[in-house]
Amino acid sequence: MKTNTFFKWLSVGFMCMPFWVSAQNFTTIQGKVIDASTHHVLVAASVQVKGASVGIVTNGEGQFLIKIPLAYQHDSLRFSHIGFQPAMVSIDELVSHSPKNIIRLAPAVYNLKTITVRSGNALELVQHAFENTVANYGKAPVQMTGFYREMIKKGNRYIAISEAVLNIIKASYNSLSSDQATIFKGRGIVDHSQIDTLFMKFQGGITSALSIDVMKNPFVGGTPIDQIGALYNFTYDTPEMINNRFNYVVDFDQRPETRGEILFRGKIYIDAETEAVSRIDFNMNVEKRADASSLFILKKPFGVKVDVVSAHYVVNYKEQNNRWYFDYSSMEVKFKCKWARHLFSSYFTVMGELAITDHSRNVTPIPSRDRVKWNDIVSDKVTNFKNDDFWESYNVIEPEKPIDQVIQRISKQLKREEAKEKKELKSK
Secondary structure, three states: OOOOHHHOEOOOOOOOOOOOOOOOOEEEEEEEEEEOOOOOEOOOOEEEEOOOOOEEEOOOOOEEEEEEEHHHOOOEEEEEOOOEOOEEEEHHHHHHHOOOEEEEEOEOOOOHHHOOOOOOOHHHHHHHHHHOHHHHHOOOOEEEEEEEEEEEEEOOEEEEEEEEEEEEEEOOOOOOOOOEEEEEEEEEEEOOOOOOOOOOOOEOHHHHHHHOOOOOOOOHHHOOHHHHHHHEEEEEEEEEEEOOEEEEEEEEEEOHHHOOOOOEEEEEEEEOOOOOEEEEEEEEOOOOOOOHHHHOEOOOOOOEEEEEEEEEEEEEEEEEOOEEEEEEEEEEEEEEEEEOOOOOOEEEEEEEEEEEEEEEOOOOOOOHHHOOOOOOEHHHHOEOOOOOOOOOOOOOOOOOHHHHHHHHHHHHHHHHHHHHHHHHHHHO
């Protein structure tokens, strides 16, 4: 069995107006979400307008910045994270304390005596959840606005960042149609002095972020759901609360007899009430596999040995008005590169994440000429970082401090290179 092509990363990607709010007609709120017990920050916590489709997730430091249409300015924001009790805070209160809002989520405590805890065959529960896909995720396509970010690190240094606001048509779950996406706004920057140009361009990041929707493309890696029992072991883990809803947790790993293949391991979270998959967190079993690089690398420079250190994926779904929606996905793949005649190896990390910030049933198809393709390279399609108002009213994941610093550093580097080129041209 070969893993699905949505895991391909290249070694060596129109205009459609988002539909939900025009510039300036919004209220901005900033803050941080933390664990009330430990005071640790909560990464990828959901921040959503109560009863509406407008939302975002916190960054790697638990920070959020959300732009709220004026129609909702007197409503509330709902904060939630896996394993914690959700919190509801009025927007008026949050505005008065922004940007110093600290949202403390208490760990979820639940009484198992009042809940029917499933036992027995975990595989059957997983198969049943996938059989309920159309009932839980719907037959109709959905138009979405999303924020996509991809980053490349060499060691601990960020050397490339690309960001884009996307228009997305999420195809119905009972059809073979593919999702559609187009870039509305984008920006990016690359430190050419640090990057290995033939190796570290990231191909198909946006399509990969959409394709790891396992409910649209089951199972992980594209394995048909009726074959997963022959490839994986499934066992029950400790149940969890997600958004105040009880979830069964199922661990899976490939069977010992399939060790010749590169498959996956991870956890599936299944909502007890609807038997919908609410989250899946999984890794590709690439560790110490010399053949793993061929699953990701389409081209590489001559004389470079590439090993895949790890490959981690997360997909989240959210429930609204008795329907579940694709909400967030992230990918992180780490590579070890050894050049011939070089004493030391270099380590690269390629990361991509997609957060859905709004959705609507009013669907306008995207012309084929404007759609993002599987072989598009986002960093080649977006321009350099420019002004602070670039994103206007569009919700984006708040950048982390290291990202702000690298933007400044790379910008200075680019200016130095530009000045050097001008000086060389004058000397000629």
